[in-house]
Amino acid sequence: MSCQDYEALISDYVDGDVDEAQRASLESHLSTCASCRAVVTDFSVIRAATLTLEAHVPRPDVWRRLSAAIEAEPKPFFGLGGAYWWRALAPAAAMVVLVVALSWTAGRLSPVATERLARVATGTGSEPVSIVAEYQLAEQNLTNTIVGLERIAADDRSTLDMETADVLQANLTVLDGAIGESRDALQKEPENDVAQQSLFDALRQKIALLQDIIALINEMRKGNQEGAARIVSGLNQ
Amino acid sequence: MRAVDLELAQRCRHGDAEAFEELYRAHAGRLYNLVFRMAGSQAEADDLLQDVFLHAHRKLGSFRGDSSLGTWLYRLAVNHCLDFLRGRQAKMTRATDSLDEEGASEPATTVPSVPTAVSRIDLERAIARLPDGCRAAFVLHDVEGYEHNEVGRLLGVSEGTSKSQVHKARMKLRAMLSGIA
Numbered sequence: 053m054s055c056q057d058y059e060a061l062i063s064d065y066v067d068g069d070v071d072e073a074q075r076a077s078l079e080s081h082l083s084t085c086a087s088c089r090a091v092v093t094d095f096s097v098i099r100a101a102t103l104t105l106e107a108h109v110p111r112p113d114v115w116r117r118l119s120a121a122i123e124a125e126p127k128p129f130f131g132l133g134g135a136y137w138w139r140a141l142a143p144a145a146a147m148v149v150l151v152v153a154l155s156w157t158a159g160r161l162s163p164v165a166t167e168r169l170a171r172v173a174t175g176t177g178s179e180p181v182s183i184v185a186e187y188q189l190a191e192q193n194l195t196n197t198i199v200g201l202e203r204i205a206a207d208d209r210s211t212l213d214m215e216t217a218d219v220l221q222a223n224l225t226v227l228d229g230a231i232g233e234s235r236d237a238l239q240k241e242p243e244n245d246v247a248q249q250s251l252f253d254a255l256r257q258k259i260a261l262l263q264d265i266i267a268l269i270n271e272m273r274k275g276n277q278e279g280a281a282r283i284v285s286g287l288n289q
Numbered sequence: 290m291r292a293v294d295l296e297l298a299q300r301c302r303h304g305d306a307e308a309f310e311e312l313y314r315a316h317a318g319r320l321y322n323l324v325f326r327m328a329g330s331q332a333e334a335d336d337l338l339q340d341v342f343l344h345a346h347r348k349l350g351s352f353r354g355d356s357s358l359g360t361w362l363y364r365l366a367v368n369h370c371l372d373f374l375r376g377r378q379a380k381m382t383r384a385t386d387s388l389d390e391e392g393a394s395e396p397a398t399t400v401p402s403v404p405t406a407v408s409r410i411d412l413e414r415a416i417a418r419l420p421d422g423c424r425a426a427f428v429l430h431d432v433e434g435y436e437h438n439e440v441g442r443l444l445g446v447s448e449g450t451s452k453s454q455v456h457k458a459r460m461k462l463r464a465m466l467s468g469i470a
Contacts, residue, residue: 059456060453060456062456063452091460091463093402095459098403098431101407102431104409105432106409107318107322108322108325108331109318110317114321114335114338118339122306125343125346282292
């Protein structure tokens with residue numbers, strides 16, 4: 053074998069990643085080849101020096117810039133892999149998109165939502181049009197997410213034992229009550245920010261609970277008692 | 290899987306700013322060392338670290354606890370670095386090596402010996418001068434301590450390619466530290 057053939061082995065040798073036959077063959081070659089011996093020595097020196105490299109520390113302004121960038125990020129409404137529904141709404145195009153969105157969604161919303169959207173579209177509300185309309189679209193997106201999750205959860209809920217299913221249903225019923233109350237309050241006072249935020253909070257909580265239910269069903273189906281217990285523990289908190 | 294990771298991720302997902310700062314403080318140091326040496330410069334490392342955490346903030350919803358949060362972030366950072374390196378490579382006019390090709394090493398016979406006491410500064414500079422592809426493999430294997438099969442998985446190359454890239458990096462470092470490159 054030539055030096056070139058052995059060269060490929062030298063890195064493995066320095067890493068202690070050769071078998072006995074390779075080691076014996078290479079060491080026999082090294083005993084007669086100063087050039088390859090020098091490579092082994094240099095690689096060992098480099099390996100040793102690499103272990104002494106000091107840790108670099110990020111500068112404080114990295115966190116400052118990062119926290120400012122996060123602050124500027126739109127807040128997640130979905131919790132499903134970071135779906136930000138309004139990311140597409142660049143500021144300059146927001147109103148154009150909004151007009152299209154209003155006319156497109158008007159026929160799909162509940163009667164209450166349609167009424168509120170119509171009022172927004174005609175500018176009879178006291179809040180800026182874009183804010184109120186964004187609320188409507190956000191609510192509709194949250195509701196759509198809930199409908200999808202409910203469908204998934206309903207398909208496999210028989211996997212859960214009766215007692216667990218009852219407890220989860222009771223929690224869902226409480227959240228549905230909170231959602232209903234918030235919507236009632238908004239129907240009476242459409243610009244009530246507290247009611248609006250309560251509605252969003254309840255919708256988000258319902259999404260989180262449905263996600264946990266689906267995760268729990270998956271763990272039960274896999275027979276992963278540990279995973280299921282962890283999810284139930286999280287639910288209890 | 291650690292319950293504390295899941296809880297921290299959940300708090301971050303719900304917009305808890307303190308939780309995200311906790312996440313950053315716990316993992317920024319390790320990730321910074323990775324991105325610093327993968328990118329080869331402090332200015333790029335600062336931007337990369339910020340991008341990695343910003344990306345993590347957006348992607349935390351997909352963290353399901355299949356691995357630790359640290360491992361999840363590390364993979365995210367490696368992928369981000371690779372994207373960055375590929376983008377930089379595409380822009381560069383002078384040819385380096387690709388992330389997965391097996392390029393030629395420095396010839397072994399023409400290089401004088403590396404000084405037995407290599408300074409950390411010289412070594413850092415030499416690592417920064419390595420071509421992107423072999424630097425990524427070298428950093429993950431020799432500096433970060435991953436096995437070749439793990440490096441291969443992280444870089445999306447074969448174990449053999451990881452070995453050859455690390456060997457190539459060592460040969461180039463040898464040449465640089467010997468003063469001939």
